[in-house]
Every structure is written in structure tokens, then in C-alpha cells.
Amino acid sequence: MVLKKVADHYLVPKHEIVSKERVPELLEKLGKSIDVLPKISAEDPAVIEIGAESGDILKISRKSPTAGETYYFRIVF
Amino acid sequence: MLTKKISGIEFSILGPIHIRKMSVIEIKSPETYDKDGYPMEDGLMDHHLGVITPGLRCKTCGQKMKECPGHFGHIELFRPVVHSEFGKRLETLMHATCEKCGRILIEDEKLEELRPLIFNPNIDVEKKILAKTKKLKKCPRCGEAHDTVLLDKPTNFFRGNERIYPTEIRAWAEKIPDSDLEFFGYNSKRVRPEWFVLTVLQVPPINIRPSITLDSGIKSEDDLTHKLVDIIRINLRLKDNIEAGAPQLIIEDLWDLLQYHVTTYFDNNTAGVPPAKHRSGRALRTIVQRLQGKKGRFRYNLTGKRVNFGARSIITPDLNISINELGVPEKVADTLTVPQYLTDENMKDIKQFIKDGKVEYVIRPNGLRKRITETNKEEVLEELEAGFKIERKLKNGDIVLFNRQPSLHRLSMLAHRARVMPGNTFRINPIVCKPYNADFDGDEMNMHVPQTEEGIAEAKELMMVEKNILSPRYGAPVVILDEDGVTGSFILTLESTVFEKEKAMEYLHSIGITELPKPDRGKNYSGKLIFSQLLPKDLNLAYKSKLGKTLEKILSGYVCEPGDKYNTYVQIKNGELITGVIDESSLGEGRGKLVSELAKNYPPEVIANFYDKIGKIVQDIVYKKGVTVGLDEFEMSKEAKSIRTRAIKEEEQIAEKLLKEFEKKTLEIIPGRTLEESFEVKMMQLGARIKSKVETQLMKEKIDALIGENPVFDSKIMIVSGSRGSATNLTNISGLWGQAAVREGRPKKGFYKRLISANKPKDIGVKAGGFIESNFMDGLNPFEYFYHAMGGRQGEVDTGVSTKVSGYLYRRLANSLKDLVVNSDYTVRTPDKRVIQFISGEDKVFSGNSSKGKTMNLKRELKKFKGK
Structure with a gap:
């Protein structure tokens, strides 16, 4: 079976772009600079697929064995 | 975190301009000191080059010994x-x-x-x-x-x-x-x-080539100074000869000599140049030798630093000290010191210390140090006042850190209270061996003495043994009784263990109970009663003991529950052990229900107290009851023998059937495996079945002797209580070894189409596949011996390889994680605040305080709630 999108694979967590309005709020929580965020490559298949561009912040919803679902934020570079 | 970043390092060479510019003085005189012992002017020890004598001031920068970094001088070379x-x-x-x-x-x-x-x-x-x-x-x-x-x-x-x-x-x-x-x-x-x-030679500051005054008052110069003296001497002779118009030949000789001295000044091991010798014949340690190699500045002093206020010695066990204590040899205690500030409150105590000769130094608020001797003792006592600091010898009750390498663990370094003892070894309670992974076959450990109030407080509040009973990794006890500890507790709490009044009094007294409880077995006292004295009065627990679980497995139809036939269900009501035995399921690592209850729900003193006291009783019980091992207990009974023969015969018939199916390719195939693999797996299972049949029989025979009125304390008590050894070990000795295994399968490699040359080619039956019918008591026959060696070889390789590989893997992992910190907003971050995890562990749970990874044990809490 060929998957049409990487996101269809069960191991690929959901990636979504954090809207520009919500970014300052997020950074306020995590500490001023976006340098503190983990990075994700602009060439990452999941990033290309959702059309994120360099500088965007992604919200990644992962399944977690301890917490059910958990969120990670990454900056596209 | 990082305020400055290094963008690059550039190495270059000092030219004569730089050397002259850096120099504070030209060194002209080959003499170092004059007749009165003062440094010669323009000599190698000139005070312009820095000061290393306390009290003097540097002639260049005017600072004292501690502040002056030293200054470079130079020598003008005449050629x-x-x-x-x-x-x-x-x-x-x-x-x-x-x-x-x-x-x-x-x-x-x-x-x-x-x-x-x-x-x-x-x-x-x-x-x-x-x-x-x-x-x-x-x-x-x-x-x-x-x-x-x-x-x-x-x-x-x-x-x-x-x-x-x-x-x-x-x-x-x-x-x-x-x-x-x-x-x-x-x-x-x-x-x-x-x-x-070189036309100009740089002269390093005296700070890096200090002269040493020997006890006899003779000054001994550093090797570099010696070498520089040589250079200046020859340089002057060269100058004199040139000025006097000496023949070219003499000048050239001196020139070569100067070249030799300068060469060896830099590197005394230059190829083709004989090394310069000290008067005693020892080769001089010049610049390159100082830096190079294992004993050089880089590998010895920079990558490998050593600490003060530390001691190292062999460790030996002492059951009579608390788990919080550390037996410190007198020699160590008299050498190491602890600083202490004088206040009006502790004035009396400290004066007593000084009188007892336990104080080494008194330090005034202005930093002046005074060594206390017999002669100035009285004088010092007079002028003592609040604000002074003393450095006293280590005494009982001081907090010290204790560590064993390799420090793989947070728990590899714990705080103890010092207890000064005669002898030369560190003494620890064997219960704390676990977190250090120590034993007493010659292990050495290090002790450190914290030197500030902050350090002492931190060690005391965070690192004391009693506060680290629970592992921060999974929230279960890691400081646990093991081996004889579990065996002893098992014997103590067996139904049949009863003590007469005298013996009971002895035990109760040893744990600090002076009021004799009412006897519970007629005139006598049961072991359970004595054990109960160690438990807090509000403790309520109920669970299956290890013995109960073992019995359930062996005796068909038996269920371990309150009020059963053998009384193996542990019931603790209001701090009293009513039924059941205390064994591995109460005390064991990770599983120990009793100890994890004590460690989690009570103040830390409770568990420390429990361990200290039970250690003493258990030691005596194991001695007096005489836990021992004899050859006869491994003799196989007739019943077991016949079960073994029958099991082998039965399974061999199954094996034949399997073989036929395999040849006809009608064998049921295990999903994901080939026909051959399926056959091999089935043959392995077959071997395991034979072994388990024999194992059950052996355990059944052994357990009878335990539950009866007069139990025998031999190797089986260790197996049953879970303190050491397993039923498999017992089966190997007195039952049969079973199938030899290499990489989870039957051994395959050997001769062409057979394992050993005694077999027929293509024979893949039970016996030709490495099945061992004999046990260690009877001994293996030669063929079995070879099968066993095949499995044994893998074991040896595994221990060698996997300890190495997993050790390094763990080291890499631990190093990469060691600087991560959980912040107050629950994010896990690096020191420069980069986020690693947005929520610590994704659920904010600190596993060290958790119940098996969950914030609380709902079932238990509910039960407690209902109980009230």
C-alpha cells in the first residue's frame, strides 16, 4: 500500500502551524527568544506537506505512554 | 549561561620585539642569591620577576604573593x-x-x-x-x-x-x-x-620555577632555574672571550655550548642531544617535559584534578553501626579538618575542643591563621571571641560524603555521619552496599568532608542515606536487606520460630526495648512478636508472601489467602505481624512491599531505624540457627529420579513425532519462522518442559522440610525466601541441566552436519542436539560436557562484551542528560535554557516520589478511605 501523505502513516504525529497571533503568547511562556525552541528542518517531509515556511512554529501532537497526548513546539529553520 | 564565546584560538611565535616588550628586567647575573640569602639584583631570582615569599612585595607591580601573577624577564644572547x-x-x-x-x-x-x-x-x-x-x-x-x-x-x-x-x-x-x-x-x-x-631568550617568572627550602635550610632550585643559570654563564663567557679577542675556535666551542644549553632548556629529550643532567645524575625536567605525556601538565594536572579534604581506604562491614553512619579510621579523622565559626553559644564546646587538642588552627576574622600547639594553647584560649574560625579534627557526627567508583548513579555518592573508630578501614553497614554496588573483597571507597555550612546542610538534607532509600528512577527502595538479611528475617518470622524468655529479652534489648511484651506462645515468644516490635504502631498491610506464591505454584489447589493452611499470607495490623513470613516480597528490591511502605509513608528515620535494628537481630539468628549448605541436600530422591526418566522418555517420543513431521514437512509452522526454525523452537520448548517437571518435583520435596515443626536451614531456605539462588540453580545441581543453549537456540556449529564427532551425521534428535540429562552432583558425561561448554562459552563472551558495550552506552547517555534541569514551569531545559521537553516526562510526575510511575495508587488510597 502506498500512502499518499506522510501524515497518513500511523507513526507520524500531527503537525500544524501555530497561527501568528498565538506566537507571542507561546514565546512569553517559554522565554522571549525563539532560540530556546527545538528546530525542525524546512525540508522535513511533514513540514513540506503542511506548507510551513522557515520561521513558522509548528505544534506537534504526539502520543505519549505517560500522558496520553502531549504537545511539542518546533521552529522551522 | 554563556556570556562570552570563544570564536577562535590563534597560535603564533614570540619574536625578539615581543620578548623585550614583555620583559620587565634583563637578567645579567648567573648568581641567584647573594651571601646573605637575598636575591641578586639582575639575577634569576630578582624580585622584579614576581614574589613567592609571603609578606614581600613584587618590585614590578607592587602586589603581594597572592595577587602578583609574576613577570617575564629576558636574556640577551651574545651570539x-x-x-x-x-x-x-x-x-x-x-x-x-x-x-x-x-x-x-x-x-x-x-x-x-x-x-x-x-x-x-x-x-x-x-x-x-x-x-x-x-x-x-x-x-x-x-x-x-x-x-x-x-x-x-x-x-x-x-x-x-x-x-x-x-x-x-x-x-x-x-x-x-x-x-x-x-x-x-x-x-x-x-x-x-x-x-x-633566537637572539633574546625569555626568562619565565619565578612563580613557575619556585625554589624550595629544605628542612636543613639549604635552598634547592628548580630545574628550569638551573638550566637558565647554565645559559647565562656560557653567555657571559662567550661575551668575555669575544671582547678579549679569543681565537675563533674557542668562540665556536662556547657558541656550540650555548646552543646545547638553549636546546636542552626547551626540550631535554631532543633526539641526538645528550640530556642535561642534574648533579645527582637525574635528567633535568625542562619545558617540554613539564607539559608532555601522562605526567605532564595537560593529562596529569588539567584533565585529572585532585581534591583536598578527601580520604580513601578499603571498606569492611560492620553490622553494629547505623546505615547512616560511616566508620572512619582514627588516622583519617585526625588528618581531615572541619571549619567551624565561633559564636557565643558554642564558645564553651570549642574551648573544650582546644583543650582536648582537637583543634589544628584558629583563624581570626582578618584571616590570620594560628597553629595551636601545646605551648600556645592557654594563650589562644584567652583571646578567643565570637567571629573567630577554628579548624578542628573530624569527630563523631560530622557529615561526610562517601563515594564508590564507577559513579554511575546519583546514589553512588551519599552522605553519612562520621563515627571515628580504631583500625584502618572505612566501616559501612552492609545494607548500604546496594546503592554503591560495593562488596568487601577489597573494594576501596572515597570520603569527602564538606567545608562550608551550605555544603554540610545540603549533604545532610539531600544526600543522607536514610533520605535516599527510594530510587529517584522508579520510586522503589534501593537500599535493601539482601542475602543473609532476607534469610534471617524469613527464619525469624517462620511459624515454628519461638524463643524462650531469656533469648527474647536479649533480642528485644538489642533493639532498645526495655519493657517485655506479653508472651504469645504460652511462656515463650514467637519470632513474629519480636519482629512486630520493629514496626510503627499504625502500619496496616496485607499481601502474599513469596513463600505463599511458591506454594501456590507447587501444591495444586493451594491458594495463599488470609486464614489458609500454611499461614503464608502476610497480615500486618496496627504494627503487628499476625500471619505470614517476611521474605523477598516484603524486603526485596523494587518488590518489597513492607520496606517501600515504610520508606514512602513515614519519616526517613523510621526506615533507617528498621534497617539498623533488624540487621542486628538477623545477624544473630543466622549465626545461631546455623544456615548452612551440605552436599547431601543435593542428592536426588528416588521419586525425582523416576520423574526425570519418565519425563525424558515422554518427551523423546514427542521429539520423534516432531522429527517425522519435520522430514515430511507437515510440521506446524510458527508464524514468522521457517520450517527449520519452528522445529528448533519446538525442540527447545521440549527441553524446557522436561526441566520444569523435574524442578517442580525437587521444590516440592524441599518445601516440605520448611513448613513443618522443625525446619532445616540449608540452601533451600535461601531459594524459598528469595535471598539468593533460584529453583533453576537447584535443578542444575541435583536435577538435570537440560538443553544447552547458544543464542536462544540449540547449539548448531560444530562438525559437518553434527555437533560433536560422537554423533551420527544429520542426527538432529534430542540427545544429538545438546540435551544434558545429567546434573552437577552426578557429573556430566563427556559428550554433555562439550554441549555444556558451548553454552558456557557464550555466557563468558556475553559478560565480557555486554558489560563493556552497555557500560559505554550508559556513560554516553548519562553524560548527555546530566546537565538537563526541570524548571519551575515544568519544562526540561539545557543550562542555556533551550527546551528539551515541554512538560517534564510529559506528565509532570517525579518517578522518585511516584507509585510505579503513577502519581498515586488509586486502589490503595480507596481501600484506606473505605477502611476509615
Whole structure:
């Protein structure tokens, strides 16, 4: 079976772009600079697929064995 | 975190200009001290170079010993000498350039073709130029003759038989233009080749070559100073001879001698140069020797630092001290000191310390130190007041850190209370061996004494043994009773263990109980009663003991529950052990229900107290009851033997059936495996079935002797209580070994189509596949011995390889995680605040305080709630 999108694979967590309005709020929580965020490559298949561009912040919803679902934020570079 | 970043490091060479500019004084005199012991002016110990005598001030910067970093001086050499480390570089330059015009011996056009290649890391331009110029006889630019220069390592240059003197080399090097030097990788702003020939020698500050005053009052100079004295002496003689117009031959001899001294001053192990010797015949340790190698500055002092206020010794066990205590040898306690501030409150105590000779130094608020001796004791006592600091010897109750390498663990370093003892070893309660992974076969451990109030408080509140019973990794006890501890508790709490009044009193007294409880077995006292005295009065627990679980497995139909036949269900009501035995399921690592309850729900003293007291009782019980092992207990009974024969016969029939199916390829195939693999798996299972049948029988026989009125305490008690050994071990000794295994399967590699040459080719039956019917009591037959060796070999390889591999893997992992911190907003971050996890562990749970990874054990809490 060929998957049409990487996101269809069960191991690929959901990636979504954090809207520009919500970014300052997020950074306020995590500490001023976006340098503190983990990075994700602009060439990452999941990033290309959702059309994120360099500088965007992604919200990644992962399944977690301890917490059910958990969120990670990454900056596209 | 990082406020400054290093963008690069540049190395270059000091030229004569730099050396003179850095120098604070020209050293002219070869004498170090005058008759009265004062440093000679312009000598190597001149106070302009810095001070190392307390109280004196530096003549250059005016600062005292501690503040003055030392200053460089210089020596003007009357004849230049080649720096031995750069001989090779000078040689290449002399090969490639013309002595007359100083240019590279290649025409401009061709030379410029090479210029773009200078910074290409894959091309060695120097090599290319040398290949073109080395054999040339004439300079293509000015037509001057070019002869091959020979380097007689390390510093002598010849053209044919004719010597090239350093003066000539220097003049030659000066002529080479900056633009040509770029081809050899020199940055002409930083390095000029004429600097490879020294005209000025730098003299290091006395701080790096201090003189030592021996007990006899004789001053002994540093090796570097000795060498510098030699250089100055020869330099002066050279000067005198030149000025007196001495013959060329004498001057050259002195010049060579100067070259020798300068060469050995830098590196006393230069190839081709005899090392300079001390008067005693010892080779001098000059600059290169100071830095180079295992004992050099880098590997010895910078990467491997050592600490003060530490001690190291062999550890030995002592059951009579608390788990929080550490037996410190008197020798160690008398050497290590603890600083203590004087207040009005502790004045009396400290005065007593001084009277007892337990104080080494008194330090005034202005930092003045005074050593206390018998003679000035009274005087010191008079002037003592609040605000003074004393340094006293280690005494009982001081907090110390104790550590065993490899420190893989947070728990590899714990705080103990010191207890000064005679002898030369550190004494620890064997219960704390677990977190350190220590034993007493010669292990050595390190002790450190915290020197500040903050350090002491931190160690006491965070690192004490009693506060680290629970593992921060999974929240279950890691400081646990093991081996004899569990065996002893098991025996103590067995139904049949009863003590007479006298013995009971002895035990109760040893745990600090002075009021005798009511006897519960007629006139006698049960072990359970004594054990109950160790439990807090509000403890309520109920669970299956290990013995109960074992019985459930062996005796069909038996269920371990309250009120059953063998009383193996543990019930603790209001701190009283009513039924059940205390074994591994109460005390064991991770599973121990009793200890994890005590450690989690009570203050830390409770568990420490429990361990201290039970340790003492258990020791006595194991001695007195005599836990022992004899050969006869491993003799196989007739029943077991017949079960073994029957089991083997039965399974062999199954094996034959399997074999036939396998040949006809009708064998049921396990999903994901081939036919061959399925057959092998089935044969393995078959072997395991035989073994388990025998194992059950053996355990059944052994357990009977335990539950009865007069139990025998031999190896089986260790197996049943879970303190050491397993039923498999027992089966191996007195039952049968079973199937030999290599990599989870039957051994395959050996001879062509068979394992050992005793088998028929292509035989893949039970016995030809490595099944061992014998046990260690009877001994293995030769064929079985070879099968066993195949499995044994893998075991040896595994222990060797996996400890190495997993050790390194763990080290890498631990190092990568060690600086991560959980912040107050629950994010996990690196020291420079980069986020690793947005929520610690994704659920904010600290596993050290959790119940099996969950914040609470709902079931238990509910039960408690219902109970009330």
C-alpha cells in the first residue's frame, strides 16, 4: 500500500502551524527568544506537506505512554 | 549561561620585539642569591620577576604573593642560536629560497600559478615547491649558486662540509619576503622565520620555577632555574672571550655550548642531544617535559584534578553501626579538618575542643591563621571571641560524603555521619552496599568532608542515606536487606520460630526495648512478636508472601489467602505481624512491599531505624540457627529420579513425532519462522518442559522440610525466601541441566552436519542436539560436557562484551542528560535554557516520589478511605 501523505502513516504525529497571533503568547511562556525552541528542518517531509515556511512554529501532537497526548513546539529553520 | 564565546584560538611565535616588550628586567647575573640569602639584583631570582615569599612585595607591580601573577624577564644572547623546535622549518625554507635574494627559487609566473592553492586543504603547496627547488643548482632569479643544505638534527646546518652559522641563517631568513612566506603557510604578521633563530631568550617568572627550602635550610632550585643559570654563564663567557679577542675556535666551542644549553632548556629529550643532567645524575625536567605525556601538565594536572579534604581506604562491614553512619579510621579523622565559626553559644564546646587538642588552627576574622600547639594553647584560649574560625579534627557526627567508583548513579555518592573508630578501614553497614554496588573483597571507597555550612546542610538534607532509600528512577527502595538479611528475617518470622524468655529479652534489648511484651506462645515468644516490635504502631498491610506464591505454584489447589493452611499470607495490623513470613516480597528490591511502605509513608528515620535494628537481630539468628549448605541436600530422591526418566522418555517420543513431521514437512509452522526454525523452537520448548517437571518435583520435596515443626536451614531456605539462588540453580545441581543453549537456540556449529564427532551425521534428535540429562552432583558425561561448554562459552563472551558495550552506552547517555534541569514551569531545559521537553516526562510526575510511575495508587488510597 502506498500512502499518499506522510501524515497518513500511523507513526507520524500531527503537525500544524501555530497561527501568528498565538506566537507571542507561546514565546512569553517559554522565554522571549525563539532560540530556546527545538528546530525542525524546512525540508522535513511533514513540514513540506503542511506548507510551513522557515520561521513558522509548528505544534506537534504526539502520543505519549505517560500522558496520553502531549504537545511539542518546533521552529522551522 | 554563556556570556562570552570563544570564536577562535590563534597560535603564533614570540619574536625578539615581543620578548623585550614583555620583559620587565634583563637578567645579567648567573648568581641567584647573594651571601646573605637575598636575591641578586639582575639575577634569576630578582624580585622584579614576581614574589613567592609571603609578606614581600613584587618590585614590578607592587602586589603581594597572592595577587602578583609574576613577570617575564629576558636574556640577551651574545651570539644567536637556533631554536631546536624549528630546525626542520628552517631547513625547508633554506631548500626553497635563494640565500642572496631571499626569494623562492621559482620564476614569478610559475609561482603565482601556485598562489590560489595555498588555502586548499587537499594540496600541500610546500611539498610542490620543494619538489621543484630542492635539486636546483642556481637561483633562476638572480643566478646565485644554490647548494643543498643539510640539517644535522636538531640545530646544525651544513653546506657540504661547510658550517652555516646561526648568524648567517638569521640573515638569510630576514631576506625572505612576506609574500613568499605565504606559500609555506606563514602569516607574516604573526611569524617571521628569523625568529626561529633566537637572539633574546625569555626568562619565565619565578612563580613557575619556585625554589624550595629544605628542612636543613639549604635552598634547592628548580630545574628550569638551573638550566637558565647554565645559559647565562656560557653567555657571559662567550661575551668575555669575544671582547678579549679569543681565537675563533674557542668562540665556536662556547657558541656550540650555548646552543646545547638553549636546546636542552626547551626540550631535554631532543633526539641526538645528550640530556642535561642534574648533579645527582637525574635528567633535568625542562619545558617540554613539564607539559608532555601522562605526567605532564595537560593529562596529569588539567584533565585529572585532585581534591583536598578527601580520604580513601578499603571498606569492611560492620553490622553494629547505623546505615547512616560511616566508620572512619582514627588516622583519617585526625588528618581531615572541619571549619567551624565561633559564636557565643558554642564558645564553651570549642574551648573544650582546644583543650582536648582537637583543634589544628584558629583563624581570626582578618584571616590570620594560628597553629595551636601545646605551648600556645592557654594563650589562644584567652583571646578567643565570637567571629573567630577554628579548624578542628573530624569527630563523631560530622557529615561526610562517601563515594564508590564507577559513579554511575546519583546514589553512588551519599552522605553519612562520621563515627571515628580504631583500625584502618572505612566501616559501612552492609545494607548500604546496594546503592554503591560495593562488596568487601577489597573494594576501596572515597570520603569527602564538606567545608562550608551550605555544603554540610545540603549533604545532610539531600544526600543522607536514610533520605535516599527510594530510587529517584522508579520510586522503589534501593537500599535493601539482601542475602543473609532476607534469610534471617524469613527464619525469624517462620511459624515454628519461638524463643524462650531469656533469648527474647536479649533480642528485644538489642533493639532498645526495655519493657517485655506479653508472651504469645504460652511462656515463650514467637519470632513474629519480636519482629512486630520493629514496626510503627499504625502500619496496616496485607499481601502474599513469596513463600505463599511458591506454594501456590507447587501444591495444586493451594491458594495463599488470609486464614489458609500454611499461614503464608502476610497480615500486618496496627504494627503487628499476625500471619505470614517476611521474605523477598516484603524486603526485596523494587518488590518489597513492607520496606517501600515504610520508606514512602513515614519519616526517613523510621526506615533507617528498621534497617539498623533488624540487621542486628538477623545477624544473630543466622549465626545461631546455623544456615548452612551440605552436599547431601543435593542428592536426588528416588521419586525425582523416576520423574526425570519418565519425563525424558515422554518427551523423546514427542521429539520423534516432531522429527517425522519435520522430514515430511507437515510440521506446524510458527508464524514468522521457517520450517527449520519452528522445529528448533519446538525442540527447545521440549527441553524446557522436561526441566520444569523435574524442578517442580525437587521444590516440592524441599518445601516440605520448611513448613513443618522443625525446619532445616540449608540452601533451600535461601531459594524459598528469595535471598539468593533460584529453583533453576537447584535443578542444575541435583536435577538435570537440560538443553544447552547458544543464542536462544540449540547449539548448531560444530562438525559437518553434527555437533560433536560422537554423533551420527544429520542426527538432529534430542540427545544429538545438546540435551544434558545429567546434573552437577552426578557429573556430566563427556559428550554433555562439550554441549555444556558451548553454552558456557557464550555466557563468558556475553559478560565480557555486554558489560563493556552497555557500560559505554550508559556513560554516553548519562553524560548527555546530566546537565538537563526541570524548571519551575515544568519544562526540561539545557543550562542555556533551550527546551528539551515541554512538560517534564510529559506528565509532570517525579518517578522518585511516584507509585510505579503513577502519581498515586488509586486502589490503595480507596481501600484506606473505605477502611476509615
